[in-house]
Amino acid sequence: MTMKKFAAMLCAASMTLSLAACGGTTDNAASDGASADGASSGGSDLVIGMTVNNAGADPYQTAYYSAAESYAKELGVTLKLLDPVGDVTKQQNQVQDLIGMNCNAIVLWPCNSEAGVSMVKQINKAGIPVMSANTNVDESGKEYLECYVGPSNVLEGQQTAEQMVKDIGNDAKILYIDGQAGYSTSAERLEGMMKGIEGTNIEVLENQISDGNREKAQQVMENYLVKYPAGTVQAVYCMDDNIAIGAINAMEAAGRDDILVYAAACGDYNTLTYIKEGALRATAMQSPIIDAQTALDYAVRLAQGEKMAEFDNFMETPVATADNIDSLNIEKW
Amino acid sequence: MSLSRKERTALILKNQAIVVAMFAVFLVFALLSPQFSTRDNVILIFRQVATIAVMGCGMSFVIIGGNFDLSVGSLLSLCCVMCISLHDTLGPIPAILITVVVGIASGMVCGFLVGYLRLNSMIVTLGMMNVLQALTLMFTGGSSVTLMNQKVWFTQIGKGSIAGIPYVTIIMIVCIALYAILLNKTVFGHHVLAVGSNDEACRYSGINDKKVVLQTFVLSGVSTAVGAIMLCSRGGAAQNTMGQGYEFDVITGVILGGANLNGGSGSILKTLVGVMIIGILKNGFVIIGLPYYLQWLAQCLIILLAVWISIKSARKKALA
């Protein structure tokens, strides 16, 4: 009986403590922000709200998250950076929370382009300037947005596909491994690839999703390899580099090297070794640091009341191959 | 013994419905595609199901003991990222040992909360799922981890094979044999069955039911750790979300294997059959070129059909 009482008290106490600990962290963060404020002159007391897609899911988004955090300190603005872990409904809630925090500008990296429309509508209604970053919201939400900053997924897909056509010629058969169903980046890169192979006789034989998971991509590729013996297909085109490495692993395990691997875009610095080896033939390099910093720069300008001349502000995403990777001078992230 | 041949086949069909279903599914795919029944593909299926099968064995014990473990998916992620990142800092053997210890520790926490404090296993393991996800993120800081050198022997666990049979398949078969013996031939196995069927009664008969429940969760944790080692060594890398959704594949496999979800009965070998069905469907739909999402529909129908048949036969038996 007393034992139980004690345990219950302990339980309640630990819950209190864990909450108190959270409280502590923000206090520190707030005071950090304040001190940075004093040091810099430009930022003054601007509050930028930001909700990203899924910071823990892949290295790109993790690097983006921390780059945004540290760059905000550099600029001396208060950044309310939230992570909905890829969950649309959670992001919806976070947008409402951000509106409640009285931000001067909000940056939205929508988990889902279509669902992003209602979010930007809501923010716009609340009178806060909003921009999309990295992933744009659907066409119909454009009127509520100030601008978009990030990569052009269509262009990335197209450029890589054009490089692929150079390698495999006009009459070839290829396989496709997709990211996640319903994720607009996937759809846009696929659209870009189709543009890139337009006018050729290249045939896309398969299209399976991998949930953006390397292990699942490997399984999908293993199944492809059984279905298509050597000589029947020339290339596999993947939604991103992480999936491509899964495909490369599967080929290695099966002892096959007859299929060339391409990734629409690359967001992981470690992938560079695969490009140098030639295992990954070509991919569009997309640096999360540049992506995050440009987004914040634009957000600060919006927060200061500036209007953007251009809606689309694409970052540079050069196509890297084994031949040109050294000359691109890619900064480590 | 005195049954006619017709009666005997009918009996086998009823008792072994799920085995028959597995062969039927296999046969359908084999008829539709010549590549499906090749030796390479069959080995591939065995390679792909290894992790789920080993996790399924552990889960069978938990379910036979009358509980659920929803935390295995997150535990799988945690074990994978720990194993890979410790491999480069501490060496392969310590990494493997620590991974197993993590599995045991997580199982003990769940087992303590469910067995000793008598909390509902579904909600407890759901809470644990959150806790383990958080620990994974904390450990990696959000980035994925990769082995510095992909040519070390550790990656051979997942990639290598002996006489054409992958190591992971051998590990899987050994695990299944061990777990089957543990369930059917040991005192502990009988205790698990007794606790699952009626834990009130076995408390009076002197079985320490709290401890037995704890042990089933520890078994589930250990098998998840073993599964994680096989999974991450295959790719030589691990992501935070690697194990997401695995718990459903594992539980579906156990259910297909016919374990009683109220506890008290089940078979390790049939769990393997259940898991094999999932593996065959996953592989088969790609090979014959149908959309992957149809595999879920097929799983749905097979589960309902298998359970329906077993219930029908049980009712007939009761009437007779």
Added chain:
Amino acid sequence: MTMKKLKAFLGKNTVVPILVIILLLAAVFVPGFLTPRNLLNVLNQNAVKGIMAIGMTFVIINGYFDMSICTLISLTAALSCGLQSSIGLVPAILVSIAVGLAVGAINGFLVAKAGINAFVVTLALMLGCRALSYMYSGEQSILATNDLFTDFGMGSIGGLSYISILFIVMVLIAFYVLRFTPHGRNTYAVGGNAGSAFNAGINCVKTTFINFVICGFTGALGGVLFAAQSGAASPPLGWPDMHMLVIAGVVLGGTKLTGGFGNIWYTCGGIIILGVVSNMMNLLNVQTYVSTLVTGVIMIGVLYLDKVLTERKKKAALANL
């Protein structure tokens, strides 16, 4: 005397002290939590989950639970968005609801009539709905084209969203049904002890069937409302653990998974506990893993506190005898 009554009330309704503790903690430690706007936010954010939890409460009091709503919501969300341009908004919503009722009816039939374990049945239907949702949407997100639909999803009166109002109305209806109708009483009886309920002449099969249909209805409605709220339907919506969050909400409120005990107010409390925790974490702007960790710890902690408080009440009752 009143003190004793209060104690008895708290012992029986363990969700009340737990909720008070969490609200107090939030008010003390989280700046900006105790503003009317934020409190309304918490309600608005969790209204859809709450609506799904209403149906789940019926099923859980009945002694079962329903996992199929996990993917049922993505199916009905896709249907309501996809069909509104071709057959009109109201028919699209009606079709979605009909699909939910059908799924509930299949669940109910297989559990109540065929006697198959509820976990197995609803897991199977969860897989089935997932397949249908991907099939219908062609693996793409579908945009809601009708402005009326999204206006309803996002609109509010005085800070209280339309969906919240719908939630409150549905809670009142559910309260009435559970408390004052024969069906409500039968639900408690069947969940408490199906054998004696049967002996007392209650149609157990019918009661269970109806409750699963109610759960299918609220699940389908939840999907439609998610779509209205976000203006779109994406195939992975709800996967992999929406149903578990709903079940956790119901159980954290104090309704017992063994059946026969609980009420709709507990469910509201449980959903609000989860909602407040997630809102606090957002306001505190902590790292994701901290908020995941705290959510997990609180789930287990609340379950344990509920257990201890209930046992104390039982012991006290025994001592009084």
